Amino acid sequence: MMNNHKTNILRNNINIYCFRNRSSWTHLLFIIFTVILLNSFFTTFLTKIAAQLTVGLGGNIMWWHHNYIEPLDDMDDMNAANIPKIIHQTYKSYDLVPERWKLSIEKWKLHHPDWEYKFWSDSDIDEFMEENYKWFIPFYKQYPAQIQRVDVSRYFILYHFGGIYCDLDIIPKKNILPLLANNIDNFLVETPNLGTTNSLFGAKKHSSFLFYVINNLSSYYNSGWYQWFLPLHMKILFSTGPTAFWSLYGQFYSNNINLNERFGILSNKYFGRLPVCYPNNNNNDNVFFRNSYFEHVVGNSWHNESSWYINYFLGCQPITTLFMFGLIIFISY
Secondary structure (H helix, E strand, O other): OHHHHHHHHHHHHHHHHHHHOOOHHHHHHHHHHHHHHHHHHHHHHHHHHHHHHHOOOOOOOHHHOOOEOOOOOOHHHHHOOOOOOEEEEEOOOHHHOOHHHHHHHHHHHHHOOOOEEEEEOHHHHHHHHHHHOHHHHHHHHHOOOHHHHHHHHHHHHHHHHOEEEEOOOEEEOOOOHHHOOOOOOEEEEEOOOOOEOOOEEEEOOOOHHHHHHHHHHHHHOOOOHHHHHOOHHHHHHHHOOHHHHHHHHHHHHHOOOOOOOOEEEEOHHHHOOOOOOOOOOOOOOOHHHOOOOEEEOOOOOOOOOOHHHHHHHHHHOHHHHHHHHHHHHHHHO
């Protein structure tokens, strides 16, 4: 009863302030405007700088390490690409591929008629790992989520064969060979969120970078006691997903593992993907992506109950979330 009485008094005082003080609405609008500005500043600048300095010196500012790719028109240069003309895609099985993702398979084959296309089912992946990388099987089998096994398999597959790996929710709009010229050995894509993505990448056969990745993945399996407190979405990102991949890229570079191996970084201008805060349903009409080589459909097949909260509240609205959380605590105190 006492707490309810205090709460009522506080609410009455707030009402009195809001409706009797002429400048109160100006103050309130100023606070809301400040929160919006801080949120925008935080998500577009501070998080990227913080990530650049912490996650393996990788970061969204990837030109800090390597040049962005500019597509080439010279056919002779394009034919000299180091990355093999092989496309790799995975899903549970070919027959179970959802209708909205079948277009990706069709477009890869249409725009790359002289490339080899390899589709990997879950059983194909298991068989490949057992036959070729038995030393990693103890870690491989202990991953709690199937997406983690799929994540690591794509690194091993590209190390073994070379080529391009692409998620099924990414659709090529044209032949990507102009992106693979300049004698690059590793093709990485800058995500519009943070760092690099493992949804689309490429490498030459037996790439030193991917050799480093597959030999250091085990250290990300369980990197600390704090993992017990992380939601599943973040565990996947940090153990096998794009955050781990991005961190390993940064470490490979900062530790000078092989300075002779060349990287090409594809900027979002040519990747054509909106940040996680916006829907990515075919961006052909977006003026910023007129020159992009890819379009995107709804994906996120591995997302779970924690994914929406992580992406929207923490990824897109961190300051707003903290402000609202503080306001709720203040009012309920």
